[in-house]
Amino acid sequence: MPAFKTLDDLHDIAGKRVLVRVDLNVPVSDGAVTDTTRIERVAPTIMELSGKGAKVILLAHFGRPKGKPVADMSLKLIAPAVEEVLDHAVLFAGDCIGETAAAEIAQMQNGDILLLENTRFHAGEEKNDADFTQALAANGDLYVNDAFSAAHRAHASTEGLAHHLPAYAGRTMQAELEALEKGLGKPARPVVAIVGGAKVSTKIDLLMNLVKKVDALVIGGGMANTFIAARGTNVGKSLCEHDLAETAKQIMIEAASAQCAIILPVDGVVAREFKAGAANEVVDIGAIPADAMVLDVGPKSIDAINDWISRAHTLVWNGPLGAFEIEPFDAATVAAAKHAAERTKAGQLVSVAGGGDTVAALNHAGVADDFSYVSTAGGAFLEWMEGKELPGVAVLSKVG
Known part of the structure; x- marks a missing residue:
């Protein structure tokens, strides 16, 4: 497996704006999150960065809104569950690019955590559009991908950003890749x-x-x-x-x-x-x-x-x-x-x-806790088992 940078390679990040791609595509019933497993998986990365004084800016998708805002696919619904799992205040911005996002980011203090609105509310996300990717990149100084489950998609927030900002694997991505290497790599x-x-x-x-x-x-x-x-x-x-x-x-x-x-x-x-x-x-x-x-x-x-x-x-x-x-x-x-x-x-x-x-x-x-590693990634795990290159993983080893 090609080498990739991890959080261990990040130094002196206090005050830095770190864009963290996470998977918050969690099940919701009657407006409440019914399974927080995916939030729990990314919590260590978020809290490690926050603890080091970074301004942690979360990027995620939720559902399939097909490039336009859909009220019941707003990440604002997920924010309370993220707060609860992290045991830390989570700010929210009503867009992931533009003035709305920039204004919220400008007010962040070191260690703050901000969740940006659903990246898929913009058609440019799934198209990996250059202008949209550039607009996302304007929000950050560094990029951390901790969403292995979305790594089989070459989208703006999973692949495109790594071409614009120094890119690193988060702790969940790192654990997943190391486990997969032991599984079929070597x-x-x-x-x-x-x-x-x-x-x-x-x-x-x-x-x-x-x-x-x-x-x-x-x-x-x-x-x-x-x-x-x-x-x-x-x-x-x-x-x-x-x-x-x-x-x-x-x-x-x-x-x-x-x-x-x-x-x-x-x-x-x-x-x-x-x-x-x-x-x-x-x-x-x-x-x-x-x-x-x-x-x-x-x-x-x-x-x-x-x-x-x-x-x-x-x-x-x-x-x-x-x-x-x-x-x-x-x-x-x-x-x-x-x-x-x-x-x-x-x-x-x-x-x-x-x-x-x-x-x-x-x-x-x-027995799930007794296995060496249990992946919560569906499509990405299957494509890895099929021997296919995952764009979100490949780009981490090719840039920076």
């Missing part, structure tokens, strides 16, 4: 990847990249059915993308040539209906009833997955193994997650996980 081998979720179609690039980088690829969730069906096995009424049979075969061919073991379920938990407590049974994969669907991998498969986790020195995880939202179809995901967490706590495994459903699944299993 991992301790053997490396095992677990990829689950509903559909192969959303993860073709991911699977094609992983088979060239890992020693074993565990495929679970609904997407496993597509691979099983591609081998000629009947999967009953299970979720399955039959039209992707050739794609699945190609991925298995690529894996074989790269000497990557593909681990598919050998048994499954089947039911006739998808609801909590539905009557279910364990069957071998070759004996799935025509009127049933596989909703979780079975105990023999769990043993095989945990055996691979036991052999691994690095684990990369994206997507649940079954329909974990409904009991008892969470058993495999919980069992594998707990086993990975135990080995991580024992210092025997580096475990990196990410993607929306993955975070929810690990929280459900009660």
Whole structure:
């Protein structure tokens, strides 16, 4: 991974205006923030800069306002939650550029924290427009990007600013990049990847990249059915993308040539209906009833997955193994997650996980805090796993 500057490279910043790109795209219900995880992630960077006397100016987007102001996508709604998490006053400016922003910034004292209005209220943000980027840059002396989750977008506040101001990675960005380097950049081998979720179609690039980088690829969730069906096995009424049979075969061919073991379920938990407590049974994969669907991998498969986790020195995880939202179809995901967490706590495994459903699944299993790193970035984490360059990361290593 190319070198990038961090907060450790920032000295004598008292009085400096520091533009900090953060991710405040948090869930809101009835005007209140319902999950402050993303705010908590960026708090260390904000408070470190504030503590050193910088004038901390927060840049963020919220929702998809499509380049114009939308009242219920104003960051003013988020400001109270930011104040609460930081335990520090947070000022607010009704625009992110121009006189409104400049006036608020001019009144800032050293250590103050100011949240600027939603950058996406301007069409120039998502277009990475030069004039808009210049207007943003006029607000600051330094630029810190602490929004890995938005790093796959080449927008003005995530990529453009780094060409105008000295650029640094915030603590969350730094932790994410260091964890990802341990996951797939320069991992301790053997490396095992677990990829689950509903559909192969959303993860073709991911699977094609992983088979060239890992020693074993565990495929679970609904997407496993597509691979099983591609081998000629009947999967009953299970979720399955039959039209992707050739794609699945190609991925298995690529894996074989790269000497990557593909681990598919050998048994499954089947039911006739998808609801909590539905009557279910364990069957071998070759004996799935025509009127049933596989909703979780079975105990023999769990043993095989945990055996691979036991052999691994690095684990990369994206997507649940079954329909974990409904009991008892969470058993495999919980069992594998707990086993990975135990080995991580024992210092025997580096475990990196990410993607929306993955975070929810690990929280459900009660082990998210025991993994080496759990990324809250959805799209950016997936694109990193696909081997794609992330503009917001690449620019940190190319400038300054």
